[in-house]
Amino acid sequence: MEFELVAEGLQFPEGPIAMADGSVILTEIQGRRLTRIRPDGSRETVVETGGGPNGAAIGPDGAIWITNNGGSFVWIERDGLTIPGPTPPEHAGGMIQRYDLTTGELRTVYDSCDGKRLIGPNDLVFDRQGGFWFTDHGCSTPDGRKFGALYYARTDGSHISRQRDHIISPNGVGLSPDETVVYVADTQLGRLWAFDVAEPGVLAPPPGFAPGRIVANLPGYQLLDSLAVEASGKVCVATIINGGITAFDPDGSTEHFAFPDLICTNICFGGPDMQTAWITASSTGKLFRARWPRPGLRLNFNG
Template identity: 80%
Template structure:
């Protein structure tokens, strides 16, 4: 796969959005900001978010919605690579933020669900109804791990519900083309989950003792991060250690596309034919572009 370096010098980039004007908006988790990258690689800071802005997506009102983990990582330098480390003692939880591109106003929509603080919101995707599915990655503590979950919330701040609880490390999230399935990648299990949707914003009952259907676990020592879905239904998940993108077919078969970074964190599709793909290579602070072999699924909203 031929890749082109678009820009570098980011502080752990994530959450890329392919905008209608050809620019990319992305988060910088370590940098605590939202950044726009023009096609020629020029960078502009849109807003300082604080915390740890992780995933980002355009909502039904044209605003940018951000899953902010609240600063759930310390940052380690390993031979010049930026690596997420333990959760600092100062971490109290994360939030869902809304950034208005027209006015420059940043607001917080959600910090809790049913009286329980969000731990580390990670990634999000909007359905056709304009609601968002998002993952809470949880976080580590000296005593063990705080589990995460899968949530659904309305973009106007009026409703949030926890649809699956006690997931180990849910990260990337996406919808199948028919929006009957929500996918979530578990980082530490290297597992892609599929959850059946009963109605908009509501999951069906879990299958037996499992929280969802297992599409596949990756072999050996690998991690999974954020994801995007192809128009044909394959789920493309950024892969850590085995750096690159792993495309999962719903039948469980996979193919891997290598990228020169151990910590690839996300992919987004765009362009006229939806075959342009941008990949965040986070430990080296780079944004790459490539031509994907198949078109990506067009998201429900853009700006």
């Protein structure tokens, strides 16, 4: 696949949003900010978020909603690459933030569910009703891992619910075109999960002992990060170690598109025909633009 470098020198970019003016707003997890990248590669800081802004999306209110992991990584510099390491001992948890592009107000909307602190919110997607699904990636501890979960919340602050608990490392999240399925990429397992939706914001009971249906497990040692869905229903998941984007068909078959970074973390679609793809190459701090072979799914809300 042919691609071009749009920007470099970013501090672990993630969470790209394709804006109507041709720019991309993305998170810099290590930099603790949202940054706008214009088509010519120039950039400006949108807002300093603190913590660790990970995923970002435009909500029904036109604001940017941010899954902030609260600073859940120690950053390791190795062989010219930036690599997320263990969770620092001072990490207290993460939050869901809302940034108003008009007023400049940044506020925390959720930091807990049922009295339990969110650990490391990671990615989010809005449904047609204007609510959002989000993943909590969990975090590492000296004694093992705090498992993650899949949540649903409303933007007015009135509702947050834990829809599936005890998932090892949920990362990217997306909806099928008909919104009957929530897809979740599990980083450590290299697995794409499918969770059936019973009604908006509510998952159907799991099948048997498994938390959801398995779309596919990648072979060997490959890790999965954030994702975007194509209009056809294929799920494009950023892939670590085997750096690039892996497109999962709901039937379980896969197709890999290589990009020159060990840690590709996300992809988003935009442009008039939704075939412009932006890929965050995080360990090298770069943003790439490519012509995708198929159109991406247009999100319910756009900037």
